[in-house]
Amino acid sequence: MFESLSDKLSGIFDGLTRRGSLTLDDVNGSMREVRRALLEADVALEVVRTFVDQVRDRAVGQGVLKSITPGQMVIKIVNDVLIDTLGQDADTISLEATKPVAIMMVGLQGAGKTTTTAKVARRLKDRYKSKVLMASLDVKRPAAQEQLAVLGKQVGVDTLPIVAGQTPVQIARRAEESARLGGYDVVMFDTAGRTHIDEPLMLEMSEIKAAARPHEILLVADALTGQDAVNLAKSFDERVGITGIVLTRMDGDGRGGAALSMRAVTGKPIKLVGTGEKMEALEDFHPQRVANRILGMGDIVSLVERAAETIDAAEAMKIAEKMKKGRFDLDDLSNQLGQMEKLGGLGGIMGMLPGMGKMKDQLAAAGMNDGMIKRQRAIISSMTTHERRNPDVLKNSRKKRIAAGSGTKVEEINRLLKQHRQMADMMKMMGGAGGKKGGALGKMASMFGMGGNPLAGMPEPTPEQLEEMGRKLGAGQNPGLPSMPDFGKLPKLPPGLPGMGGSRLPGLGGGFNPFGKKK
CATH class of the missing domain: 1.10.260.30 (Signal recognition particle, SRP54 subunit, M-domain)
Structure with a gap:
């Protein structure tokens, strides 16, 4: 995740930190390199301009140029601006509404919407002990409803029985009524997608929104599509009105342009990221932790949390x-x-x-x-x-x-x-x-x-x-x-884990030695 961008930025900042003092020319030269790295990472041009201007404005102050560690001060400023760009705080799915809380999943075909719906349902069931009902409103794609039913059995979440011939709006109303009568806490709507945005798709989404009155409308976008994901988010937000974004295939995104751009362009938070094919491969999006990872500072807290959940x-x-x-x-x-x-x-x-x-x-x-x-x-x-x-x-x-x-x-x-x-x-x-x-x-x-x-x-x-x-x-x-x-x-982990048992701080002990001689 973000490997390409992280490598480029690390190389730029290594040059800064090796210098005892910085001049205005040093800062400007570094900002040109940062601008190039962000553009190569497929970050939106308007976001790159704003980012570089904010860093430069903060970095050219005399307090930075004359500080004891000016190179590290510039890195701290970049880190702060990264967090501002990604959003200051983690914003998770809100369940603060009258039950059953309706969550509507929207996006293009192929972004992983149905799988993500099942992942989110599993997360709500396991983490918040919510009783969840999933309903597929996709009557266009062959076997789409059957796919959600199979995933529902896999994650232990109920799905709405399939009734042939119903429209998406009719399915949404039936799902809402079934969830209310069945005592469900959450009802999730997996909507249809298209290979590209068109007017019929937007009209269908608007009709479903009016009928289901969702508390959350989550856009599922493929992180690997870069700028297309940003344009997609703008279109859905203008026509339907989204409350958050779920980025899929983040584990394969070495550039990170979509993640850096979408929050800044739409103003809507990235709430979750998909990090693999497995049902448990879904993580909260923490801007500060992601900024640290981009700058090569690691993310120990997320590692400990992941260990506590998966071990x-x-x-x-x-x-x-x-x-x-x-x-x-x-x-x-x-x-x-x-x-x-x-x-x-x-x-x-x-x-x-x-x-x-x-x-x-x-x-x-x-x-x-x-x-x-x-x-x-x-x-x-x-x-x-x-x-x-x-x-x-x-x-x-x-x-x-x-x-x-x-x-x-x-x-x-x-x-x-x-x-x-x-x-x-x-x-x-x-x-x-x-x-x-x-x-x-x-x-x-x-x-x-x-x-x-x-x-x-x-x-x-x-x-x-x-x-x-x-x-x-x-x-x-x-x-x-x-x-x-x-x-x-940090939570204390059970002993017997690989490099982390009985300790709050993950250790790297005497098992494998990556730099030892092979015999």
């Missing part, structure tokens, strides 16, 4: 108990790798850790990617139950069979076994101390992660130390950086 706490506690007893077999390692995949894979995790964006080339050269995790899990899956529980029995003949079955090489099996042996040894060393001292298991679990971090093996920081760290990294002692999250207030 199986019972399974994590089960693994933690085995760790405490000094037992750790290849099944446990496979489960840990699976937990990493649930968190978005190695790329997803690294993209949310501060400073890791600049290490992409080193990670790629070391073979550290999501494919590595899949290969390692394939190796373990090709073993018998006895082999997974007793890795010492794996001799050359068995390794050759496993390599053939998993489509890998014996060298990769050896690296995996060495990695497991190191981790198992660590479990044995620290298992005995777990019952005597409460922090030992948490420290061990926080070390259980992805590589050669200088913090590996250090004691877990106390809440007071975390608070002091946040204060120093924030606007207190270093005015050149945006405020960091209060790590001491």
Whole structure:
């Protein structure tokens, strides 16, 4: 997400921060580069002009040019303007209305409207415990209503029974009445789309709006369409009146032009973003966190939230108990790798850790990617139950069979076994101390992660130390950086997670070493 724009801006600001002082020419030259980077990211021209003018006006002040860290001050100004452009605060779906609350989903065909409707319904059911009814008003596209019914069963949400021959307005009225009589909290309308905006589509949307009286009208737009998504939002807002935007396929958008432009052009907030094909791949849009990610500062808070939502706490506690007893077999390692995949894979995790964006080339050269995790899990899956529980029995003949079955090489099996042996040894060393001292298991679990971090093996920081760290990294002692999250207030995760168990601050411990030599 935003990789291309983030790389370009990081390169520009690296040049600024290396200088002891800045001149007006330095600022103007940097702003030209920022303007070019934003235009290449497909940000709307009017938004680029406003953005650059605001940054320049704030950056040319004598207080910035003569400050101790002028380069970092410029980065802070860019961060502030980014947040202003994206919207100051997160704006979630509003349910503050008479039940059943009506939510109308609009957009063009192919943007992922039906799938997003099911994702939002699942989110409302799981997060807010709402009883949701979904209704498909798409009578044009073949099997559109059946598709929503299938997705409804998948996410455990009721759908309106299909009655052939009804118009979209009639379906909307029947859905509203069914939701009211059935005691539903929310009724969602999945409307029809077209390959492009036309008058019949807008008339149909207006009629449905008049009949359903929706509390929220959410535009579903494909982030990969760039400027077309911005023009789409303007058209729907002028004709129908939208209350918010859901951007799909944000995980594949390396430029970020649509996200940066739509809020500024329409004045309507981006409420949710789709980050994958799975039903749980939907996230709230937090402007400040997104701005931090664009500038390569990571997003630890979202990573912790994602972990809390996706990790199986019972399974994590089960693994933690085995760790405490000094037992750790290849099944446990496979489960840990699976937990990493649930968190978005190695790329997803690294993209949310501060400073890791600049290490992409080193990670790629070391073979550290999501494919590595899949290969390692394939190796373990090709073993018998006895082999997974007793890795010492794996001799050359068995390794050759496993390599053939998993489509890998014996060298990769050896690296995996060495990695497991190191981790198992660590479990044995620290298992005995777990019952005597409460922090030992948490420290061990926080070390259980992805590589050669200088913090590996250090004691877990106390809440007071975390608070002091946040204060120093924030606007207190270093005015050149945006405020960091209060790590001491983050939710404490269950132990046994990949690199994050028993700790509020995600660790990068002594598991994989992306920069170690391959043997």
